Amino acid sequence: MLAHLRIPEPILFLKMTRSVSIRESRPFNSRYFSLNFNLRQWARANMSEYRSFKDGMYEDIEKEVFNGVEMRHYKDRPNNLVELLNTSVDRFSGRTAVVDNDVRISYGEFHRLCRNLALSLTSLGINKGDRVAILMNNGWEYAVSYYGIIQTGAIAVLLNWRCSGSELEYMLDDSGAKYLLMGGEHWEKLESISKTKISLKGIYTTHDHVPGKTECFGDLLEPDFQHASVEFPSIHEADPAAIMYTSGTTGKPKGALQTHRNCVANAVNVCKVAEIDENDIQIILAPMFHASGMNAGLTTCLYAGGSSVIRPSFDPLDALTQIQEEKITVSGGVATMWWVILHMTPRSDFDLTSLNKIIFGGSPVPTELIQQLTTAFPNVRFGNIYGSTEATSTSSYNTHEDILRIPEAVGQPLPTIDIKIIDPVSGIPKPHGEVGEICVKGPTVCGGYWNRPQATQETS
Structure with missing residues (x-):
């Protein structure tokens, strides 16, 4: 019934x-x-x-x-997650949105960081519908990454850092992610991945930067053009926001497409x-x-x-x-x-x-x-x-x-x-x-x- x-x-x-x-x-x-x-x-x-x-x-x-x-x-x-955040920013700009140890970020500052990340991703060629993966432990950077990605109209691919290198390789290949935002502590797993199977154009790490192999995540948050007037694509409520992989009982993980x-x-x-x-x-x-x-x-x-x-x-x-x-x-x-x-x-x-x-x-x-x-x-x-x-x-x-x-x-x-x-x-x-x-x-x-x-x- x-x-x-x-x-x-x-x-x-x-x-x-x-x-x-x-x-x-x-x-x-x-x-x-x-x-x-x-x-x-x-x-x-x-x-x-x-x-x-x-x-x-x-x-x-x-x-x-x-x-x-x-x-x-x-x-x-x-109508979408960007509007959800913007509405709260308008109402609570000076109030605390996120706390991570000694880092305290107001709604206004959170919005600024997300917008700056979106600007940087756009300058890297990210368009609506593209995929950008996140492989991080919990932290303020994760929150900014997710809301920065979706502001561009791209799809955030949320990767389980408990997965093995081969599992991460499969999910990066399956999603077709163009960029990976990650915590440096997960670099060892990534080194075992076959570079011929995935289409990553770049990797940005929050810390433990690997010269010649990764870029600095912090640079994405403070671009020289952060005051530029950029119009991000319109987002319909039916547009995808995220892919979360779920294993089920058999076979390879399936990416649930959340709008x-x-x-x-x-x-x-x-x-x-x-x-x-x-x-x-x-x-x-x-x-x-x-x-x-x-x-x-x-x-x-x-x-x-x-x-x-x-x-x-x-x-x-x-x-x-x-x-x-x-x-x-x-x-x-x-x-x-x-x-x-x-x-x-x-x-x-x-x-x-x-x-x-x-x-x-x-x-x-x-x-x-x-x-x-x-x-x-x-x-x-x-x-x-x-x-x-x-x-x-x-x-x-x-x-x-x-x-x-x-x-x-x-x-x-x-x-x-x-x-x-x-x-x-x-x-x-x-x-x-x-x-x-x-x-x-x-x-x-x-x-x-x-x-x-x-x-x-x-x-x-």
């Missing part, structure tokens, strides 16, 4: 089963990725107990037809259901090459006008230090991270009173952990998300009120998302309470797989 969230009828809840398998599933009028979940549907009599999304959540939503498919979207939304429309829809959805606003300071612990770190993390916070404190990775003591020193209000992460913080750190030595939201994702949340967290953080509101790279990160959300009762669930479809549970063989919707494949429809579902027309056709 399809969940229509506008209608105050039984709510579709998604509850994880103990065994979760990943597969590409059957068509649902759009592209999607699926997991095995157990379907729970709560009756109208229980609406007072399980009603999750606040009043007025759907007032800005309208139906529209996109690529022949009717779906819901927000009427008042940015500006996808990324904007995801940011607006997450801001609304998680109630993120300009007063929030979030800590980004997930890798920024992942949809959690970039889409649910950085882009959502930029849309809201909040601040993002970017960390290179999850370290429990560092996380506690950042929460205390930066007055973090929002943190994400898998449940295991918070188990470690609860049981393996001297958390009582830190002032964590600024924290008011913890949003889980990527794994089940044990009931016992929620009970322990509510005792340790009585003023924190919790949430849990389910999503995928192919759906730009987030498809459903379990709010604080519901996670206290059913922590193992991943909640309701987001306001512009439809979900149904099907039999993986027949494609017929499953009866209530039975395990089936999740099918997702909505403006966050990606535009297909890069260079994989057959894989795209199989899921569309």
Whole structure:
């Protein structure tokens, strides 16, 4: 049964089963990725107990037809990610956008750096639709790289630095990236790559510059012509913004092609259901090459006008230090991270009173952990998300009120998302309470797989 969230009828809840398998599933009028979940549907009599999304959540939503498919979207939304950033710059120019150790960048300065990078890339011959790859650890340079690339109309290719040299070679070859922006610490992997298989015209490193082999990333941010009047290409919401590679279960990684429309829809959805606003300071612990770190993390916070404190990775003591020193209000992460913080750190030595939201994702949340967290953080509101790279990160959300009762669930479809549970063989919707494949429809579902027309056709 399809969940229509506008209608105050039984709510579709998604509850994880103990065994979760990943597969590409059957068509649902759009592209999607699926997991095995157990379907729970709560009756109208229980609406007072399980009603999750606040009043007025759907007032800005309208139906529209996109690529022949009717779906819901927000009427008042940015047309693309460049407009999303520019709107926040206009509203919050002097406020902090990004923090990375001792580096603090305001919205105005962030916009300047992104524009300068876009100018430099344009001068190097980057045009709309070209690909520019990023291979960096989390940091302010990553944020600037992503938003600088998309300002040119090019597509940012987000590479997983955990991949082997041969895997990176495949992704660079598959994407046809013209330039690579990278952290110098990853140079060894790159040296093993066959230069005959990839079409890179240049490599720019953030540090550990290799004379004769790489150029300095910093030079791209301060071009001599930074005050030049340049008109960047117009960007339609259906234009591609990023390629994120996802491995699935077999074969080589597939590049999920995320459009500006996808990324904007995801940011607006997450801001609304998680109630993120300009007063929030979030800590980004997930890798920024992942949809959690970039889409649910950085882009959502930029849309809201909040601040993002970017960390290179999850370290429990560092996380506690950042929460205390930066007055973090929002943190994400898998449940295991918070188990470690609860049981393996001297958390009582830190002032964590600024924290008011913890949003889980990527794994089940044990009931016992929620009970322990509510005792340790009585003023924190919790949430849990389910999503995928192919759906730009987030498809459903379990709010604080519901996670206290059913922590193992991943909640309701987001306001512009439809979900149904099907039999993986027949494609017929499953009866209530039975395990089936999740099918997702909505403006966050990606535009297909890069260079994989057959894989795209199989899921569309």
